[in-house]
Amino acid sequence: EDPTMRCDDSHGFYIASSILMLLGFTCVVPYLFYTLISEHTEILKKIPIDPQRLAEVAEERRATMSRWRRLLCCRGSASSHRLSVAWDYRILKTRNRAKTLYEHFEYPFRYFRLALLLHKLCLISVSLFLTQSGHPILGCYVTIGLHGLFFLLSVTQMPYLNPLSDALSAAAAFANLCNPILILLAWHFPDAPVSPTLSAAIVLF
Numbered sequence: 001e002d003p004t005m006r007c008d009d010s011h012g013f014y015i016a017s018s019i020l021m022l023l024g025f026t027c028v029v030p031y032l033f034y035t036l037i038s039e040h041t042e043i044l045k046k047i048p049i050d051p052q053r054l055a056e057v058a059e060e061r062r063a064t065m066s067r068w069r070r071l072l073c074c075r076g077s078a079s080s081h082r083l084s085v086a087w088d089y090r091i092l093k094t095r096n097r098a099k100t101l102y103e104h105f106e107y108p109f110r111y112f113r114l115a116l117l118l119h120k121l122c123l124i125s126v127s128l129f130l131t132q133s134g135h136p137i138l139g140c141y142v143t144i145g146l147h148g149l150f151f152l153l154s155v156t157q158m159p160y161l162n163p164l165s166d167a168l169s170a171a172a173a174f175a176n177l178c179n180p181i182l183i184l185l186a187w188h189f190p191d192a193p194v195s196p197t198l199s200a201a202i203v204l205f
Contacts (some may be wrong), residue, residue: 026121033114037102041110044090058082083107088161109159122146137187140180147177 058081087107091099102110123146130139151173153159158166185192 030114030117033101033117034111036098037111037114040096040098040102043096044087044094047090047093049086049089054082054085058085061085104161104165105159106161109157112159119146119150137184140184140187143180144177144184147173147180151177 061084062081084107087110091103101113105112123143126139126142126146130136130142151170154166154170154173160166160169
């Protein structure tokens with residue numbers, strides 16, 4: 001028996017389905033995330049909070065935050081802290097199942113899940129259209145830019161509610177930044193002498 005099968009007639013189906021998937025992941029999903037977070041933010045604002053107690057807690061939090069963090073985060077005003085405290089309280093009170101989209105982030109960064117998604121889409125685009133299309137070095141440079149920007153954002157803005165999550169995010173972004181840098185160094189300096197100890201440290205890192 002002839003095990004081959006002609007696939008000429010199925011190209012149209014795969015092209016159409018690929019276009020639908022591309023539009024879904026690049027346009028529909030980000031729009032859905034944005035819409036859900038925006039709608040839930042308005043719903044959460046309806047949860048009542050004592051204004052006097054809110055102001056007291058906000059002032060306590062502002063006093064305990066270090067000066068350099070207030071400067072970097074650009075969230076040092078009393079009004080911004082009141083919004084953050086109200087956000088924390090309302091997230092704890094709600095049982096909305098979709099709050100996993102925003103419950104881990106500070107109020108000014110409630111759309112950060114959307115930023116994470118777009119960051120990953122950009123990395124996938126670089127891998128498909130640059131790295132695997134005969135331009136690996138250019139892909140490394142663009143990847144360094146993407147990871148470097150994300151690392152600076154993680155270090156300076158600290159978008160997560162949990163400081164440990166901020167530290168983990170910054171560490172992961174730094175590690176991702178080092179990977180393309182090491183690839184470029186190996187490309188530009190292939191004959192550079194490297195000690196076994198340094199090689200082992202790089203591999204372990």
